[in-house]
Amino acid sequence: MSNAAQRIEEIRGALGSDLVILGHHYQHDSVIQHCDLTGDSLELARKVANLSARYIVFCGVFFMGEAAALLVEPEQKVFMPDRTASCTMSEMAPGPLVGNVMDWLKSSGKTIVPLTYVNSSAAVKGIVGANGGATCTSANAEIMLQWCMGRGDAVFFLPDKNLALNTANTLALPDSLRMVLDIRRGGSNIQPDVVREKQLLIWPGCCSIHAARFKVRQIEEARVKHPDCTVIVHPECTPEVVQASDVSGSTSTIIRYCEDAPAGATIYIGTEINLVERLVQRYAGEKNIVPLAHSACQNMAKNTEDKLADLLDDIAKSHEKGTPTKAEPVTVDPGTAANARSSLERMLEACA
Template structure:
């Protein structure tokens, strides 16, 4: 039944961008590459910490030329040879060809926890993006190594809040509210003037920033719990890098929009007036997810017009009007559970990354499940991990070589772990 939805909304190759490649994976770009928005020429994020011996764009020629069937056979053989010494983590947004080999599939919160359940695994291969691999390295033990199959798998949202910009903003905020930026002190109520909260989609350095200053990390699963935790300890929060998750979560808690000014790091005082900052409860960083920003209220209206009675669920990284117009919003795991709890014959429009939507449609063929945006593309940076990269790093492990290891510096890791431990303790409601 899912295919009938596609027929009725009349998707055509010229209007749609799905996880299916119109050409072979090595013919899509001028240089050999892996699908739309992904190329051997893609650079690794500037702040990606590695063991110093790996570099992006180094996939051996043999793996570029290898047939898909052989790549999958190599992955299976390497997994069998490595046994309990290996665990593979796969994010919900990862392509199916990779997810099929994962030992755990989930959102960033679930995978952060899953990594902790395998203390005997020497190698954690994270099929996600760089900030996820950093988090796994921080939470893993000293004798474990975390590997990111393709170092170019980054996150554009995470890159919108770099360490220098956040540090500069914090100094401005501290000057305005009158506290020592390096050592904020609680007032007579026992509350800090401002507490930093970073979304999981951020660098290890910014997680360390939060850990050092009494702050915390959140995911889309536990953002509400985290904000409640923060407001018990501070009068206001600086929330970065995703403005939409911060706004949608705070609004659902009853915080007025006028108390959530945007902080644009390119402007003095973030582009705000003194009055804006005085009444602020949540300072929202000017960042966003390029995939979730594409969803619109018009798309929801069109879905309901074409399919009366359909239900709409979107990710909280979507803009506020979209979340307000939907029937429900939630993390990737909440979206999965929403579909799981539906009934045969239901029609569900989903506002999140296409790989996950397609997988849900395949898992529930007795329901009609489709993406709100008919021209949405996969998360292009997540898409940079292909079976070729996975086969290469696993074959290397069997041969005793570690490729693309993510190693967060010890000082950063210690401070970041403080904020991450607070996150793990803040269970989703």
């Protein structure tokens, strides 16, 4: 056991129920081994909402820490091993620009219901909540898109273009009723007359881990090597990759699929490599799990075992002495928090 691992386990034992460590599936095994709870974005949001621990440490990227801070009680504190662990997709939809685009869309005269992927800032979630919208994850995008479509004339889906298009394909929404928005010039390029003809208005963002690194040719090569294989990919991949695969789903869906697959099955997986390698190890000798390509999230990788140990040292000393932590808890501006929380709570209620 490393020195960092030993420190972590000692502090976990000392703090007991005052501490809970959460980890997203894309974290490295050296971090995941210390997590009390693991899951995808939807699973972790559900778990956070029911936690009573005084200190909640979230091993993931910053929008996840923000979402946790929105769902906990005032006396609870949310920390992250590395607050600089960001998300390129989230950064593609800055709050001020989203607000401008929302105003332009509303000028069409239609009732526009916004739906933001959880991979967005609290500021964006606040804009969505203030306009009667909700949050979604890759696990519940179909449910939440239908929820929003039942509450207005059109849905403004952001920031992931691929998740929007793949979900629309699953729901058989015609291409003629969709539009990827031109968000240049603060949204002023958007034509209100065109908006009136559409039911799904899509922000042009994407995930650099899934959109750029998984290709149809990789699936074709996998089928040549293993004609009986199954290919499962994350819905942040392009529609072309999703359509070429056998199954598309969230990280939880991928995990369940591998669990349910028969012994001897060959499964190619298109998602972040830490999860894939964990599944390779879990089913070694029983099932043949293969990464479609090596795609690692550098932001997720910022949370390391050493940083987790240092953070827990700080929390433990603060707890013992009754003094503030050196580490800054994740907080959300009160003016944003209520509406941002509403967007998350609508999702949790709709998917209860």
